[in-house]
Amino acid sequence: MKFKNSYKIYFLDLLMKIPWIISGAIMAAISLEVILIPNGLIDGGITGVSMILSEILGYSLSVLLFILNIPFVLLGYIFLGKRFAFTTSLGITVLTISTGILEVFPPFLKGNSILLIFIGALLLGMGIGIVIRNGGALDGTDVLALLISDKTSYTVGESIFAINIFIFLFAFILFGWKGALISIITYFIATTIVDIVRT
Incomplete structure (x- = not known):
């Protein structure tokens, strides 16, 4: 009886988290x-790697997101458990489907304004933070960051930012110094929001 009750609580808790994970992935x-x-x-x-490859090779971002994240879902399964692997798979799947749908529509918010960039960073950070807070991840490096955070004094946001320095070096080559610099600032804001939301 005790086992059944604990299983029911576990299942209901997971069920309550699923809408948040879906919402966070859509925001991202x-x-x-x-x-x-x-x-x-x-x-x-x-x-970021998927975005670079999509730009260079012309492949769909949503397809690359799904394929490149598979090894990290397996890593999460090994070190963080079945539930984490499930919630991460759910988050990445929703992110993949959502980006695939949005890819079809022409861009309608362009201009590189500071406000627009801040809103983008805020949405991204909140989306990632909500998913992590509810036991999942949206990106392979989020998985690595959670593992690093468990073993060191670095926060998840700090770990994510440190891991991604080399990505922005590629951004410098691909988009020039201005695009790379703005990307770094945007991502710094996003990772700061991640730490605020998940705690």
């Missing part, structure tokens, strides 16, 4: 496809 997708990408900005992590 809107930030990427509606604000960041149309304005020549780049995200960090596997998402």
Whole structure:
């Protein structure tokens, strides 16, 4: 009886978190496809790598997001458990589907204004933070950052930012110093928001 009750509580808790994970993933997708990408900005992590490859090779961002994140979902399964692997798979799947849908529509928010960039960073940080707070992740580097955060004194946001320095070096080559610099500032704001939301 005690086992059944604990299983029921576990299941209900997971069920309560699923809508938040879906919402966070959609927020991140809107930030990427509606604000960041149309304005020549780049995200960090596997998402950033996917954006670079999409720009260079012309492949769909949503497809690259899904494929490149698979090894990190497996890593999460090994070190963080089945539940984390499930919630992360859910987040990445929703992110993939959402970006795929938004890719179809032409960009309508362009201009590189400071306010627009701040809104994009805010949406991205909130989306990632909400998903992490509810036991999942949206990006392979989020998984690494959670592992680093568990073993060191670095926060998840600090770990994410440190891991992604090399991504922005590629952004410098691809988008020039201005695009790379604005991307770094945007991502710094986003990772700061991640730490605020998840705690």
